[in-house]
Amino acid sequence: DQQVKQNSPSLSVQEGRISILNCDYTNSMFDYFLWYKKYPAEGPTFLISISSIKDKNEDGRFTVFLNKSAKHLSLHIVPSQPGDSAVYFCAASGSNFGNEKLTFGTGTRLTIIP
Amino acid sequence: DTGVSQDPRHKITKRGQNVTFRCDPISEHNRLYWYRQTLGQGPEFLTYFQNEAQLEKSRLLSDRFSAERPKGSFSTLEIQRTEQGDSAMYLCASRQGARSTEAFFGQGTRLTVV
Numbered sequence: 001d002q003q004v005k006q007n008s009p010s011l012s013v014q015e016g017r018i019s020i021l022n023c024d025y026t027n028s029m030f031d032y033f034l035w036y037k038k039y040p041a042e043g044p045t046f047l048i049s050i051s052s053i054k055d056k057n058e059d060g061r062f063t064v065f066l067n068k069s070a071k072h073l074s075l076h077i078v079p080s081q082p083g084d085s086a087v088y089f090c091a092a093s094g095s096n097f098g099n100e101k102l103t104f105g106t107g108t109r110l111t112i113i114p
Numbered sequence: 115d116t117g118v119s120q121d122p123r124h125k126i127t128k129r130g131q132n133v134t135f136r137c138d139p140i141s142e143h144n145r146l147y148w149y150r151q152t153l154g155q156g157p158e159f160l161t162y163f164q165n166e167a168q169l170e171k172s173r174l175l176s177d178r179f180s181a182e183r184p185k186g187s188f189s190t191l192e193i194q195r196t197e198q199g200d201s202a203m204y205l206c207a208s209r210q211g212a213r214s215t216e217a218f219f220g221q222g223t224r225l226t227v228v
Contacts, residue, residue: 004156034216043118043205043219044157089156100209101147101170102217104156 003027004092006105014113019077021108023090026071030092034102035064035075038087047088048075077110085112118220120206126226127196134192135223139208146189147217148181149205150174157205163189196227 005024013019021035031052036044050057050064050073057064063076077084087109091102119138127133139146144165149157160179162170165186175181178196183189193200203224207217 036219041221041224043120043207043221046216046218049216091156100145101159101162102149102157102207103159106154106156 001026002106003030004090004103004105006088006090006108008108009106010109010111012111012113013080015082016079019075019080019084019110019112021075021077021088021090021110023073023075023105024071025073025092027092027094027103028071029094030103031095032093032100033064033066033073034091034093035062036089036091036104037084038089038107044089080110080112082112082114085110118206118208118218120204120220120223122223123221124224124226126228129198129227130195132192132194133196133225134190135204135206135225137189137191137206137220138187139189139206140210140218143208143210143218144186145209145211145217146183147207147209148189148191149207149219151203151205151222152201160191160204193225196225198227201225201227 034049035047038044048062066073087107089107090105093100121136146163148160151157161181163183178194181191203222205222207219209217
């Protein structure tokens with residue numbers, strides 16, 4: 001079963017506009033959420049995270065919002081830049097799991113149109 | 115220390131051969147993870163080490179797979195009698211411990227079994 005879901009395989013956004021990537025999860029034991037960015041032939045690069053005790057975390061152009069009741073999080077990138085074109089993975093972990101392994105979604109390919 | 119290092123970056127092998135991959139984590143990180151990523155999917159957890167102890171293995175890790183982390187430093191992942199279904203990107207990640215949940219990934223080893 002897919003515990004972390006990214007239902008949009010791809011997204012195209014005009015340069016300078018806002019990019020919104022969405023993620024849903026099913027396991028209520030997840031208490032930490034992360035976004036990773038991945039370029040072809042490279043490993044994922046950590047972008048931003050949020051703990052379940054918060055509903056928003058901001059870092060420069062990147063903001064992550066968490067809605068625990070809906071089991072939904074989103075990543076906002078504003079303004080979008082051509083270098084943001086990559087695959088974005090949502091991931092979740094749980095401090096009660098012991099090993100705190102990450103469970104990933106299937107990714108959203110973001111394309112920024114100049 | 116420039117991050118998590120994986121070797122080789124690419125490996126092409128014939129079906130039935132054995133292969134071994136190496137991961138050098140960030141030096142102060144005591145937790146090390148192996149993930150596998152196939153086309154169109156997010157990374158999937160394979161196994162986890164805390165120092166030299168292998169604490170969890172996914173059911174994805176068949177008995178043809180073995181991982182070690184001698185002395186709690188670098189780790190190796192060996193696949194015996196490779197099959198075409200083993201073709202994937204093998205990713206290594208490390209993290210510091212309970213105070214830091216962000217896992218840092220290496221660039222991965224791309225395995226192609228022909």
